[in-house]
Amino acid sequence: MVEPLKTKPWLSPLIHLSNNPISLVGMVFITTAVVAWLFVLPVEIREGASRPYLGILFFVILPLTFFLGLALVPLGIYLRKRSEVIRQIYPAEFPPISWENPDFRRLVKFLSVATIINVIVGGYYTHATVTYMDSSGFCGVTCHVMKPEYTAYLDSPHVRVPCVECHVGPGAQAQLRSKMSGVRQLVGMFTGNYPRPIPTPLKDLRPARDTCEQCHWPQKFGGYRLNVIDKFAEDEQNTPAKTVLIMRIGGGSMTTGIHGFHMKPGVVIEYRATKDRQVIPWVRYTEPNGRSTEYFTEDWDPTKADQFEYRVMDCLDCHTRPSHRFLLPHDAVDRALALNQIDRTLPWAKKKSLEILQADYRTTTEAEQKIPQAFVEFYRKQYPDLYQKRRADIERSAQALLAIFKRNVFPEMNVKWGTYPDHIGHMDFPGCFRCHDDAHKSKDGRAIRQDCNACHELLAVEETNPEILARLGIHE
Ligand code: HEC
Ligand code: HEC
Ligand code: HEC
Ligand code: HEC
Ligand code: HEC
Structure with a gap:
């Protein structure tokens, strides 16, 4: 016969009592947390620096799981003891701890199986979670x-x-x-x-130097770029037109153009702005030869300079939305009409689309119900014959309209049309014109210019058949 282990007298009752569902769940939590933590540990040590969200798992979720388990074990023990005492089945004495003790056997088996499963599943699962958390x-x-x-x-x-x-x-x-x-x-x-x-x-x-310029650098790209922008009138025919301009992007070997003037090596542009960066009363332009010029608006008061945020211009002062560009309704609808996602042969499609998009929707669900319905209803009521003949086109267009809304407006986050300003142009937000307004002047009277052909060459503005496109051999 095997000698029973010499153990403390309180251990046997504890093992008996811990055989209850609550304590067992607690033990699963504890082993899972420990095993997962051991799996994450090497990743955290090696790559933690480049994985910002891993810390949440490592420092918050796993420790919380561990302590939750730690709390469940004694809770289960306490409840089981109370129930056995009340039902008067609490044993007067306990068998010693040995393989013959069924409580002990069950507990050891349970913990072994749980740990093995944890190692197998946990190893794979932790890896997957770690990868996912930084995607x-x-x-x-x-x-x-x-x-x-x-x-x-x-x-x-x-x-x-x-x-x-x-x-x-x-x-x-x-x-x-x-x-x-x-x-x-x-x-x-x-x-x-x-x-x-x-x-x-x-x-x-981070400054753009450490982010954008890891992939792009101002010397590398640029030149001239032809932009052709489709426009549609708010009339019955949705009359199409085109705006054609050549952007003087600059950069590359060129030290002129938009990038050249702001970003060529040696140029430093400093400015002071209101909190939202929409109003810029003071700018200092330093050229590569060290000569610098201060430009400021008429009401600029140098003694109040500290009330304005100081910043050195970089990519992000123009490219505010390199990755999160939200369009305004007229732009978005023009694009959808150009791609025929909204059928441009439907009478009043542009005007109606704008009206429907700009109505107030408190939730996305509300928009999902009302937007397509409003569009379809318009044709059903006003153009019943057309509705009969072209129902599929109307319904497809109605869905495209809803897609525009869901791409640009998020009522749950209070992101509405125009919530986030885009600084790349000057049509919808002040953008370039925060400085280029002919009103920022130097002491000797020079201005940051608003010359319409300084940044782009306007070749056609909302023309129906721009001659320039025909000459360039660009046809529909
Ligand atoms: C990890 C690399 C990487 C980083 C970092 C990066 N970009 Fe880009 N960016 C790209 C690639 C690749 C493209 C080209 C995509 C294409 O041509 O479809 C691109 C395209 C662009 C374009 C042209 C878009 C267009 O409509 O043609 C702009 C503007 C731009 N990036 C600005 C930025 C700015 C500003 C930042 C910093 C906030 C930045 N990028 C950070 C890789 C990067
Ligand atoms: C003064 C404003 C301004 C600054 C500063 C600026 N850009 Fe631009 N960038 C523009 C404009 C304007 C365009 C053209 C956009 C258009 O045509 O719609 C452009 C175009 C681009 C393109 C597309 C180029 C192409 O050939 O299509 C990339 C990439 C780009 N910028 C990256 C950067 C990076 C990176 C920086 C910082 C080093 C930077 N820009 C700084 C205004 C700026
Ligand atoms: C090409 C660079 C780039 C990438 C990639 C990028 N962002 Fe941004 N993000 C920015 C810039 C630049 C701003 C700052 C806009 C500003 O200050 O006006 C910004 C702003 C934000 C904001 C603040 C709200 C807003 O709309 O301005 C959130 C939130 C955000 N980004 C989340 C994300 C998420 C989530 C991802 C990945 C799915 C992501 N970003 C990928 C460049 C990027
Ligand atoms: C923070 C202020 C500021 C903003 C914003 C700004 N610029 Fe400039 N820009 C300047 C200054 C300063 C100069 C140099 C003026 C000078 O001394 O001639 C300049 C010069 C230029 C020039 C060449 C000068 C000329 O008149 O021929 C171009 C082109 C230009 N900027 C384009 C842009 C574009 C495009 C944007 C918007 C995407 C923009 N800038 C936004 C400050 C700004
Ligand atoms: C400081 C640079 C700058 C100056 C000065 C400037 N623009 Fe622009 N403009 C831009 C940029 C950048 C865009 C492109 C915006 C974009 O890519 O979304 C643009 C776009 C446009 C567009 C096409 C936008 C559209 O969607 O229809 C028109 C039209 C236009 N500008 C007209 C003008 C006129 C008129 C003037 C003179 C009062 C002027 N611009 C002066 C930088 C400038």
Whole structure:
């Protein structure tokens, strides 16, 4: 016969009592947390710096699971003891701890099986979770807070660039900071305590040198680019027109053009702005030869300079929305008409679309119900014959209209038409004209110019058949 283990007298009752569902679940939590933590540990040590959200798993979720398990075990023991005492089945004495003791046997088997499963499943699962937590999908889908940005991102030239490339960038310090804010964001999400919409400009974004310029650099791209923009009138025929311009992007070997003037090596542009960066009363332009000029508006008061944010201009002062561009209704509808997603042969399609898009919808669900319905109803009532003949086209267009709404407006996050300004032009937001308004003057009377042909050459503005396109051999 095997000698029973010499054990403390309280251990046998404890083992008896811990054979209850609540304590067993607690033990599963504990083993899972420990096993998963051991799996994540090497990743956290090796790559934690480049994985901002891993900290949430490592420092928050796993420890919480562990302590939850730790609390469940004694709770189960306490409840079981109470129930056995009440039912008067609490044993007077306990068998010693040995393989003959059925309570002990069951517990050891249970823990062994749970641990083996944890190692097998946990190893794979932790790896998958770790990978997922730093993907763009995690940022965009799990944090529903970022749905507007994720939706726009999926439809952007940067869809293959992970969020963290722009939002974190390389360098240990940045990554530590981002890890802290990752944890803070998560807490905010659970408590529902986050701003809607997320306010911009983002103050803690890395300088473009550390993000954008890892992939793009101003010497590399540029030249002239022909832009042809489709427009449609708000009349019965949705009369089409085109705006044609050549952008003087510059850069490359050219030190002129838009990039050349702001970004060529040696140029420094400093400015002071209001909090939202929409009003810029003071600018200093330093040329590569060291000569600098201050430009300021008439009401600029140098003694109040400190009330304005100071910034050195970089890519992000023009490219505010490289990855999250939200369109305004007229642009979005023009694009959909040009691509015939909204059928442009439907009478009043443009005008009606704008009207419907700009109505007030409190939730996305409400928009899903009302937008397609309003569009279809219009034709059913006003053009019954047309409705009979072209029902499929009308319904397809109605869905395209809803798609525009869902791509650009997010009522749940208070992201409406025009919530986020885009600084790349000057038509919808002040953009370039925050400085280029002929009103920022130097002491000797020179101005930051608004000359219509300084940034682009306007070749045609909303013309029906621009002659220039025919000459360039561009036909529909
Ligand atoms: C190409 C670079 C780039 C990528 C990739 C990128 N972002 Fe951004 N993001 C920016 C810039 C620049 C801003 C700052 C806009 C401003 O300050 O006006 C920004 C702003 C934001 C904001 C603040 C709200 C807003 O719309 O301005 C959120 C939230 C955000 N990004 C989330 C994400 C998420 C989630 C992803 C990945 C799905 C992502 N970003 C990918 C560059 C990027
Ligand atoms: C990890 C690499 C990477 C980073 C970082 C990056 N980009 Fe890009 N960007 C690209 C690629 C690749 C393309 C080209 C996509 C294409 O041609 O379809 C692109 C395209 C662009 C375009 C042209 C879009 C168009 O409509 O033609 C602009 C503008 C741009 N990026 C600006 C930025 C800015 C501003 C930042 C910093 C906030 C940035 N990028 C960060 C890789 C990157
Ligand atoms: C003064 C404003 C301004 C600054 C600063 C600026 N850009 Fe641009 N960039 C533009 C404009 C305007 C365009 C043309 C957009 C258009 O045609 O719609 C452009 C175009 C681009 C393109 C597309 C080029 C092509 O050939 O199609 C890329 C890429 C780009 N910028 C990246 C950058 C990067 C990276 C930086 C920072 C080093 C930067 N830009 C700084 C205004 C600026
Ligand atoms: C923060 C202020 C500021 C903003 C915003 C700004 N610029 Fe400029 N820009 C300047 C300054 C300063 C100069 C140099 C003026 C000088 O000394 O001649 C300049 C010069 C230029 C020039 C060449 C000068 C000329 O008149 O021929 C072009 C082209 C240009 N900018 C395009 C743009 C475009 C396009 C945008 C918007 C996407 C933009 N800028 C936004 C400050 C700004
Ligand atoms: C400081 C640079 C700058 C100056 C000065 C400037 N523009 Fe522009 N403009 C731009 C940029 C950048 C875009 C492209 C915006 C985009 O890509 O969305 C643009 C776009 C346009 C467009 C096409 C936009 C559309 O969607 O229809 C028109 C039209 C236009 N500008 C007219 C003018 C006129 C008229 C003037 C003179 C009062 C002028 N611009 C002066 C930078 C400038």
